[in-house]
Structures are given as C-alpha cells and as structure tokens.
Amino acid sequence: MEPRITKPEFDSAIPAAAFNMDEARSVALAAMRARDEAIGLWIRKALTRAYRAVVEYPQRRRVQNELSLMTDRELSDIGLSRGEISRVFDGDFEAQASRAANAPANSRSAA
Known part of the structure; x- marks a missing residue:
C-alpha cells in the first residue's frame, strides 16, 4: 500500500x-x-x-x-382625552383613533 x-x-x-x-x-x-x-x-x-x-x-x-x-371639553371635541396627549405621536395612535372614531356609538362606550 x-x-x-x-x-x-x-x-x-x-x-x-x-x-x-x-x-x-x-x-x-x-x-x-x-x-x-x-x-x-x-x-x-x-x-x-x-x-x-x-x-x-x-x-x-x-x-x-x-x-x-386645552380644556378637557376641547380635547373631547377633537376625540382625545388628557391621558392620550403623550401618545399622539405614536405610530399606531392615528390608526387606533380612526378605528375608534368610526366604531358604532354603543361599542365606543363599551371600550
């Protein structure tokens, strides 16, 4: 070998x-x-x-x-609460707000 x-x-x-x-x-x-x-x-x-x-x-x-x-009344007129002010610039905030605004009135009060 x-x-x-x-x-x-x-x-x-x-x-x-x-x-x-x-x-x-x-x-x-x-x-x-x-x-x-x-x-x-x-x-x-x-x-x-x-x-x-x-x-x-x-x-x-x-x-x-x-x-x-803005007052709480003015914020509610534009669809915001005081607690949501810090989240306004979040990327998904606008999508969530538009879904909530387009939801029927009875489902908004339940959320």
Whole structure:
C-alpha cells in the first residue's frame, strides 16, 4: 500500500481543487458583500431616524404644549382625552383613533 500520490494523480487533482477554491472564495465574497450592504442599510436607517427625531422635536413639543393647554371639553371635541396627549405621536395612535372614531356609538362606550 503506497500512501504517496503519483504525479498524474496530483496534476489531475489540482485544477479541480483550484476551481473549488475559486468558487468558495466567490461565495464568501458575495456573503461578505451582502453583510456589508445590510450593515450599511441599518446604519443609514438609524441615522435617518435620529435626524428626524432631532428635526421634528420642536414641532412635537409645540403641539404637545398646545394640547396640554386645552380644556378637557376641547380635547373631547377633537376625540382625545388628557391621558392620550403623550401618545399622539405614536405610530399606531392615528390608526387606533380612526378605528375608534368610526366604531358604532354603543361599542365606543363599551371600550
């Protein structure tokens, strides 16, 4: 039993191994590229959210102050209660408020 590889066996094995290495390298590079794009997208979204928060803060604060100055009667006229003022800028608040406003009168009193 000869453990050595002969020259023809070695020569025939090298091109196949080189091809597999090139294929593996290209798959690894594609995976790294996809990872880098995902990280870049996450960073871009985070910076956009932070920028919007800083830019929109004065307007949000002004609206919140104006709502806080309103009487309970005025707030109920526009469909708010004093406890909901802090939630006005929540993303799902508008959808919940429109569903509640469109609900029949008897179901609103039950909620």
